[in-house]
Every structure is written in structure tokens, then in C-alpha cells.
Amino acid sequence: MSGPTAPSPDASATGGPDEGPAVSVLPDVSGIDRTFDYTVPGPTPAAGTLVRVPLGGRRVRGWVVEALGRRPTEGLRPLERVLSIGPAPELVGLARYGAWRYAGRLRPFLLAGSPLRQVAAAAPPPPPAAALRRGPIGDALRELVESALERPSAVLRLPPSGSRLAVVEEVIARVGPEVLVLCPSLADVAVLRGHLERAGHRVAAHPEDFALAAGGGRVVLGSRAAVFAPAPRLAAIVVLDAHAEAYREERAPTWDATVLAVERARRAEVPCLLVTPAPTATLLSGSPPLTLPPHEERAEWPRVEVVDRRGDDPRAGLFSGALSGTVRRALETDPGRPVVAVLNRTGRARLLSCATCGELARCEHCGAALAQRRLPDPGTAAELSCPRCGASRPVVCAECGARRMRLLRVGAARAAEELAALVRLPVGEVSGPRSPLPEAPVLVGTEAVLHRVRRAALVVFLDFDQELLAARYRAAEQAMALLVLAGRLVGPRSATGAPGRRVVVQTRLPEDEVLAAAVNGTPGALAEAELARRRQLALPPFGALALLSGERAPALAAELVAAGLEVSEREPATLLVRGPDPAHLADALRAVVPLEAGLRVEVDPISV
Numbered sequence: 001m002s003g004p005t006a007p008s009p010d011a012s013a014t015g016g017p018d019e020g021p022a023v024s025v026l027p028d029v030s031g032i033d034r035t036f037d038y039t040v041p042g043p044t045p046a047a048g049t050l051v052r053v054p055l056g057g058r059r060v061r062g063w064v065v066e067a068l069g070r071r072p073t074e075g076l077r078p079l080e081r082v083l084s085i086g087p088a089p090e091l092v093g094l095a096r097y098g099a100w101r102y103a104g105r106l107r108p109f110l111l112a113g114s115p116l117r118q119v120a121a122a123a124p125p126p127p128p129a130a131a132l133r134r135g136p137i138g139d140a141l142r143e144l145v146e147s148a149l150e151r152p153s154a155v156l157r158l159p160p161s162g163s164r165l166a167v168v169e170e171v172i173a174r175v176g177p178e179v180l181v182l183c184p185s186l187a188d189v190a191v192l193r194g195h196l197e198r199a200g201h202r203v204a205a206h207p208e209d210f211a212l213a214a215g216g217g218r219v220v221l222g223s224r225a226a227v228f229a230p231a232p233r234l235a236a237i238v239v240l241d242a243h244a245e246a247y248r249e250e251r252a253p254t255w256d257a258t259v260l261a262v263e264r265a266r267r268a269e270v271p272c273l274l275v276t277p278a279p280t281a282t283l284l285s286g287s288p289p290l291t292l293p294p295h296e297e298r299a300e301w302p303r304v305e306v307v308d309r310r311g312d313d314p315r316a317g318l319f320s321g322a323l324s325g326t327v328r329r330a331l332e333t334d335p336g337r338p339v340v341a342v343l344n345r346t347g348r349a350r351l352l353s354c355a356t357c358g359e360l361a362r363c364e365h366c367g368a369a370l371a372q373r374r375l376p377d378p379g380t381a382a383e384l385s386c387p388r389c390g391a392s393r394p395v396v397c398a399e400c401g402a403r404r405m406r407l408l409r410v411g412a413a414r415a416a417e418e419l420a421a422l423v424r425l426p427v428g429e430v431s432g433p434r435s436p437l438p439e440a441p442v443l444v445g446t447e448a449v450l451h452r453v454r455r456a457a458l459v460v461f462l463d464f465d466q467e468l469l470a471a472r473y474r475a476a477e478q479a480m481a482l483l484v485l486a487g488r489l490v491g492p493r494s495a496t497g498a499p500g501r502r503v504v505v506q507t508r509l510p511e512d513e514v515l516a517a518a519v520n521g522t523p524g525a526l527a528e529a530e531l532a533r534r535r536q537l538a539l540p541p542f543g544a545l546a547l548l549s550g551e552r553a554p555a556l557a558a559e560l561v562a563a564g565l566e567v568s569e570r571e572p573a574t575l576l577v578r579g580p581d582p583a584h585l586a587d588a589l590r591a592v593v594p595l596e597a598g599l600r601v602e603v604d605p606i607s608v
Contacts, residue, residue: 024066033105048087087113103589104253113228115210125217137166145170155289159300160487175235184244227257242274285541299494301521302487303502308510334457347411356402416444450485459486544585549574550599563588
């Protein structure tokens with residue numbers, strides 16, 4: 001939230017009238033989280049309007065955050081000009097809530113709700129759309145949407161292959177066109193927009209179509225920042241894949257668009273529908289989800305095959321004995337789709353030991369395990385690099401000087417090389433979200449490959465135990481989210497003519513509750529177990545967490561404890577802070593933790 005109002009630091013008397021209209025402005029300047037008061041030469045702009053003001057010898061952009069009415073103008077300087085419409089007044093209030101809830105500055109939230117370019121005025125609303133075309137929707141799903149719209153907030157558990165488009169169209173048909181729809185990625189926004197426009201809907205995407213959205217009468221689409229999109233006559237909010245971590249802002253303040261969507265709907269008194277195949281414990285903290293009949297829900301989950309590797313020789317590496325045949329059969333029976341293999345480790349080798357003396361390859365500067373990477377020049381030998389401090393050295397053992405290393409944990413690049421030799425087919429590596437997608441029948445990469453490919457004959461998780469055993473309290477939910485993505489690529493188990501399409505999971509934990517829920521198409525079983533575990537450990541939603549890091553963090557520990565929080569040190573200069581609920585945690589952080597550079601606050605951390 002903004003700090004107390006104050007005159008501009010270089011303000012001087014203007015010689016104008018003794019009293020006049022004034023506004024409070026937050027400058028669009030990094031590091032400033034206080035407002036300054038200015039007089040208004042003309043009509044008073046509404047809260048959220050973008051203006052240009054003098055500040056410290058400069059002219060900067062800023063947002064009007066409050067109209068102060070008439071007040072003494074001595075010492076105040078005037079606004080220079082109005083630049084653009086911005087977040088609506090009610091969204092300025094939502095931005096203040098976000099700054100409080102996530103212990104951050106107000107500016108990032110107002111930026112999320114601002115246009116990319118200056119917009120003089122909202123566009124006029126469009127004429128009513130002609131006859132709209134709608135896709136099919138089952139009776140059970142139609143009844144669930146109807147029931148959800150009767151509640152302030154509802155979770156709809158829609159299986160991975162269920163039609164998200166049908167849900168959005170049903171909501172629009174019931175409440176009107178001005179529905180705000182959040183999608184986890186820009187690719188999802190583009191796909192949904194294409195479907196809706198072909199069906200005859202008027203659509204505006206945030207932030208590029210800011211003026212159209214501000215005019216009303218359109219379906220408003222967007223990713224995370226669209227929770228602040230303008231919608232003057234908002235009728236409902238729909239969040240697709242509400243479990244997705246893409247709704248989480250990684251930079252501080254680490255706000256979650258799903259939480260803010262629920263709050264925005266509450267303030268506007270409109271329904272908020274959270275659609276997800278696998279609701280998280282936090283989403284379920286309010287009420288049980290609305291679900292399809294069990295046989296219908298199970299039919300829309302993919303076939304999941306668990307490969308038990310407990311009896312395999314540990315020296316066998318990443319690939320089970322039957323994997324080569326499984327890959328070949330999938331390509332033969334479904335040649336139009338690739339096979340996708342997922343390994344959430346980048347590089348060629350993530351853990352090595354000396355083949356002569358057995359010493360682990362570690363960084364001599366910081367002690368971290370060294371990874372092997374190949375230099376860009378094909379004629380240059382590989383080197384060992386430290387992922388923590390960036391140091392590098394030739395492939396040589398620091399203990400005995402030997403130059404041959406044994407691979408203990410390979411990365412995706414090395415896995416692609418080994419899989420190509422195993423199946424004797426071209427294998428392409430997908431190294432990141434923006435790298436070119438190789439034209440190969442088999443693709444290997446981190447989980448990014450699941451976002452790059454639209455369909456697959458087979459998805460193989462080469463080392464799923466890495467996900468199940470991750471040292472994070474949300475590990476089970478994150479592992480299930482990967483299976484949901486994979487399930488969308490291969491399609492439902494009920495699909496005819498494609499019996500070979502499935503998700504294959506290699507694991508030494510075949511009876512894990514995540515795998516059992518995916519195999520049986522019963523995500524509710526996982527949710528119940530997760531809620532029970534969280535309640536016992538006082539983890540969210542039965543508590544609140546924050547990470548505080550920076551050189552000054554340890555010095556704040558005593559004040560945080562005095563404010564009623566539990567504090568523990570996770571690593572040097574990093575504190576884990578626990579509170580009984582989000583409101584208590586937010587109040588305490590606001591009172592104790594200063595908003596300053598070098599001190600990072602991460603509320604509701606996903607890495608713990």
C-alpha cells in the first residue's frame with residue numbers, strides 16, 4: 001500500500017488560488033512507494049488515470065490513486081497533463097489489496113492493469129453479436145456450470161481432456177458477454193480467442209486490446225496480468241487451469257492471480273469459477289469441488305502406465321528394458337504424432353564422479369556439484385561448470401587428476417543422445433520455451449516440452465521420482481500438474497481408434513498416491529490426502545508462509561517473532577516465516593519489513 005502523502009520534494013509555491021482540487025499520485029518510478037499531492041488545473045481525473053507530473057527536477061509518469069477534493073494549494077505543483085486512461089478506480093483498490101496481501105509495492109500491480117500504449121478513451125461498446133455458434137456440452141457439465149454461477153466462488157473439477165471452451169461458452173450464455181477469462185499461458189489465450197471469434201463472440205485481449213476491453217460488451221481474455229483488465233460491467237470471472245503455477249508472479253511481490261481473481265469477484269459481487277483437473281489444497285479450502293459423475297470424469301483422464309523399476313539394475317540408467325519397444329510401437333501405430341520424453345534436468349550431466357578414484361566432481365570455490373556442458377564450438381571439448389557460482393574447469397578430477405568421469409545423473413541433453421542410440425531414430429532436444437522445436441519423431445526435454453507440443457502419441461517421464469520426492473511441500477500437486485499436461489497431449493482413455501496413446505511413468509514408487517490418482521482418474525483421493533497432511537503440519541491453507549531473504553533479513557527475526565510469527569533460518573540470510581493465516585502474516589510483514597532494495601519477500605512460496 002502507498003505511504004503517507006507528502007509534497008513534491010522540489011515543490012514551491014505556485015502563486016495560484018489558496019484552495020483548489022488536488023489529487024494524490026504514485027510515480028511510475030522503481031523504488032518509490034509513496035504518493036505525492038498535486039493540484040489539478042482542469043477536471044479532476046479519476047483514480048487510475050495515467051498522468052505526467054514534476055518530481056525531483058524530472059517529469060515522470062504516474063497514476064492518480066486518490067482524488068483529495070479541494071484543499072490548500074500552497075507548496076503544491078500542478079499536474080502537467082493527463083496521458084491515458086488506466087486501471088479503473090475499483091482496480092486501484094484491488095491493487096492496494098494485492099500490495100498488502102503480498103507485502104510489496106503498489107507500482108507492480110498498477111503496471112499490470114495499465115495499457116501498453118497511451119489510450120485516450122475507451123472504445124464504444126460493440127453492437128450485440130449475431131447468432132452465436134456453440135460447441136456441444138454434456139448435460140452434467142451444463143448443470144455444474146449453472147450450480148457454480150449461483151455461488152460467490154466455486155471450484156469445477158474438469159478432467160484434462162474436458163472442454164474448457166464449453167465451460168466458457170456456457171458461462172457467457174448465462175451471464176452475458178462481459179466475462180473475464182484467465183488462461184495460464186499466452187498460447188492458451190490465442191487458442192481460446194480463435195475459438196470464440198470463430199463462434200461470433202466479440203473478444204478483447206489484455207493488455208493489447210485495452211481500449212476495447214474498457215469499452216465493455218466483450219469477452220476479456222488474458223494471462224496472469226489480466227486479473228487487472230478493465231471490464232466496466234463485469235458479469236463473471238473464469239480461471240482456467242486454476243492450479244497452474246503460471247498464475248504466480250516470480251518477481252517480488254510474488255502475487256497469485258487466482259487469489260486476486262477471487263477477491264475481485266467478491267468486491268464486484270459476481271461469481272468466480274475456478275476450473276481445474278486437479279484442485280490444489282488451497283483451492284479446496286473454501287468448499288468441496290463440483291465434479292462430474294465418476295465414470296464421466298474417469299473417461300476423460302488419459303491412460304497412465306506405471307513402469308516399476310524397483311527390480312532394475314541401478315546401472316541400467318534412465319531407460320527401462322521395454323522402453324525402446326514402447327517408443328517404436330507408438331510411432332508405428334500413430335505416425336502423425338511425436339513421442340515426448342520428459343526429464344526435468346537440463347544439460348548433459350548433472351552429477352559426475354571420477355572413474356578412477358570415485359571422487360564426486362565438486363566446485364573448488366563453493367562446493368556445489370559440477371555439471372558437464374558442451375561448449376558452443378563443436379570442436380571444443382566439454383567442460384565442468386558450477387550451476388551455483390558459475391565457475392568452470394576442464395573435465396579433470398581435482399583429487400587424482402584423471403580425465404575420465406562416470407555419469408551418475410544425466411541431464412536432458414545427454415538423455416536425448418542415449419535415447420537416439422537406443423531407439424535408432426532421430427531424437428530432438430527441446431532446451432527451453434523459446435528454442436526452435438526440432439522436427440524429429442522423438443522429442444526430449446524438461447517440462448517445457450509439454451508446453452511446446454500440442455499433441456503426442458506417447459509421453460514418457462524418464463525419472464518421475466525426482467518430482468515425487470522433491471523437497472517441497474507442494475511436490476505432490478506439482479507432480480500431478482505434469483501428468484495433467486501430459487494427459488492433454490495424448491488425449492482421453494475413452495478416445496476410439498487410438499488405444500496406444502498413453503502416459504508412461506518410470507518410477508521406483510509405483511504405489512505413490514499421485515500415481516494412483518492419475519491411473520484411476522480420481523484426483524479427489526489425492527486432494528483428500530493432501531488436505532489431511534497440510535492440516536497436520538499447519539501448512540497452507542491451514543497456515544501462511546513467507547520467505548524473507550537479503551542481508552538485513554536476520555536482523556528482522558526478533559521483530560517478526562514479537563509480531564506473533566514463527567521464524568526459522570533456512571539458509572544464510574534467508575528466513576522462513578510462518579503465520580496462522582494470510583491476513584495475520586500480511587499485517588505483520590507490513591508493520592515490520594521495510595520495502596527496500598536488497599530485501600526480498602516471497603509470500604506463499606512455491607519452492608519451500
